[in-house]
Amino acid sequence: MAMLDERRARELLRRSGVRRTAQRVAVLLLLASAYGAEEEPRPQQTHLSSRQIHDQLVAGGADIDPATVYRTVTAFEHAGLLHATATNRAITYGLAVTPHHHAVCTHCGEVTEISPDELGDRLAPLLEVTGYSSADAEVTVHGLCPSCRQILDA
Amino acid sequence: MAMLDERRARELLRRSGVRRTAQRVAVLLLLASAYGAEEEPRPQQTHLSSRQIHDQLVAGGADIDPATVYRTVTAFEHAGLLHATATNRAITYGLAVTPHHHAVCTHCGEVTEISPDELGDRLAPLLEVTGYSSADAEVTVHGLCPSCRQILDA
């Protein structure tokens, strides 16, 4: 189900210059599994807050300290493994293994994934303007999702 | 210097269906002034955290409670006046009077503004994919800014 198995997770960490520890692998796998299959009408939560990460890991039987989660997401973000998004009033983290993109509704907070395929080369012109390289850039669209717009228009 | 004077701020609040109070006008003006002129080689900070907003207002002689700032940014964000971005480890807020766009460096946290003009119609095709309307959508690019990429490549 997950796009990332234990083996890949390990390699990813090594390549990213991050020491491989049980805790870090766990965080990585959890975030990977959050991506899961995408068959739901409304995508499930792909981004998790530090607290959610900790809670879910503990619920899954892992033994990890909250402080470690904080340190881990910080390290991961610096290594470019994660991507932080402001959702409602919390910072949530999503896997950034492959550049991918999001649309975040400013009203309901829902995060919709946009695959690079869907985006095609519509991104390149936009990046040109910024000087960022498309290799490691991600785009987040903030706005009203279609359903919230309907509600608010009423 | 600011793109927003007292008069405009008031009108903006009214149109947004937000009650006009001294505190809210102050927050709005502060964020507007954060935009300032854009002549610096490195853009100054255009997005502020709740704490920064409070500190700067107090430093400027205003009398406002931290709790009010929290409530205000929440209200503003809902009204579509602000836009939240995850920067480093904090949520920061920037004015969203006119849709505008950002590039956030995941390494140094710097936020670069992209004007709608610069973007031209490069945005529309991207929004098509999401179903979001271009009227109220903003784009944030996350990645390595050119200078951080150089540093990290070394």
Place this chain on the structure above:
DNA sequence: TTCGCATTTGCGAATATTTCGCAAAAACGC
């Protein structure tokens, strides 16, 4: 493998941050 060094973890505690309830104050429509 085993050893040694550098990094990471957990823990406990110190700090920050954010939310809440409530009474007083301020805004808005009439």
Place this chain on the structure above:
DNA sequence: GCGTTTTTGCGAAATATTCGCAAATGCGAA
């Protein structure tokens, strides 16, 4: 102006985040 509704400040509680340090772990070299 007047009454109603919303917002504010305050104090306190609930959460969240960071820190220091000793023990544990990972990783490269021998």
